[in-house]
Amino acid sequence: MPAILEIAGVRKAFAGIVALDDVALTIAQPGIYGLIGPNGAGKTTLFDVICGRQLADSGTIRLAGERIEALRVHRRARLGISRTFQECRVLLEETCLDNVLFATQDKRLGAELVQTATRSTRARDAILAEARRLLALVNLDAYANAPAAALSYGQRRLLEIVSVLATRPRILLLDEPASGVNPTLLVTLRDFLRRLYDERQIVFLVVEHNMEFIMSLASHIVVMHQGRVLAQGAPAEVQASPQVIEAYLG
């Protein structure tokens, strides 16, 4: 069976500055993967290249064996690569429920136009129940009919995460989920993420600067440094690696 995600020889340069230099990374099993590294290591660029926001200059990206490196963002999203954003992006004018419902709908233009003409409400009750259940998983059920703009920043992050999960991804890319979240709520956030992972059993790939948070959340850590994958392994292994310590301190 091919690996869920297989990145090989990926390179990306911006005006001569090499952000990704021959990155190779294989994720064979579901799990929570932490992606760490000093500032400028190329973590966010790697995210952008995986989800299609940036195209790699060279190299291949395979999702379950199929090459996807040339596809645009929406095509990769439909294949099951979904992401959250560092700055947290939700549809602020829509209610929490509509944010989740929008995520679940079939977004191919043809299917949408057919739906407009037929007014089909395909299994609406089931979809609605699933959306409410997802909101309840992160304690947002009381805000189902409130616009997302009315939520606190931390709540918006949770809404973003469940919205993305509602698209039924195979890989969930989380870009710094802990940033901007009140430190007292970090434990809650970690528990929510664990709960969501336990339910879905897919690949969570998490970029994070908060070491305590990511080391206690992830089962596997990937360390990037100067555009390359420097080390990977279990949290304890990686933390003990002299190479990693040098990269962070040096």
Add this chain to the structure above:
Amino acid sequence: MRLPLATLGVLALLALLYLLPIIAPGELYALHILTLALCYAVPAIGLNLLFGYTGLVSLGHMGFAGVGAYTAALLMKHGLAGFVPSLVAGALVAGAVGLLVGLPCLRLRSHFFIVVTLAIGVILNTLFNNLDWLTGGAEGLPGIPRPQPLDLGLMVIDFRRPQGFFWLALTVFAAIFLLQHLIVRSDFGRSLAAIRQDETVAAARGVDVFAHKLAIFTISAAMAGVGGALKVTFLRAAAPLSFELMESINLVMIVILGGAGYLLGPLIGAILFIALPEALRVANELRLVVFGAILVLLALYAPRGLCGLAAALIHRLTTIGSLHARHP
């Protein structure tokens, strides 16, 4: 409870409009200007879908209306097709031109796109003015026949009379209004709203932003084409002056005045912008001054137009009501 109430309100308003010629049989002038307002409300719905719901501004939309208008005018003037087929043909040709314009232009970022739509409007108007062999040049195409009378058994509707044409215009408006409602309340409409709020999120969730923009731009241009065809059938002549730049700007003002992103916005805006100044006998030159002032006031106090103002008032009243209910 809220949605059915709004639907009932709209149906009541439509019923009232349909009954207007019977309630007030003597008010022929009022019917005339209301019909003219409906001719603007139809393309305004197209622009509302584009601007109010998807967040794309087009400053040349009356150009597309003109394409539909001249198509229908040519067909009807030469007796090649009746009113309804001509209207459909006008929509199709205007939509096709919209598609051709959208293909290269919709990849542009929003402010560049606005400038390009302005240019397209001017180019189309120049073509109407100068393709004498096709469009009749500055004189236009006079002598467009009204549709044949419709025999309903109980009564015969004569479209040469103001009442008859008012009903026709209202029916065309109602059809386009229904289409607007269907689009806005569909999955497609939800994707358009997502594009307006955040294109990056829409794409990240799987929306093909370009294809969606192209689809709604085409639909919007086709709706403008219907409005143009209706207008020239009403005026019995197609002329470049009806589809010039200023008319496109007026259309944007109608949508903003009525409330962009509200189903009823285009109708309210068109009635206020077209019918009210006529009824109050405001000189054409003064109209722009008055509306300039009104636009400034709207921008300051009601950025979501009159429908937005009404929605805010209703919201305030209901919340006050519920507060009283909780603390009697």
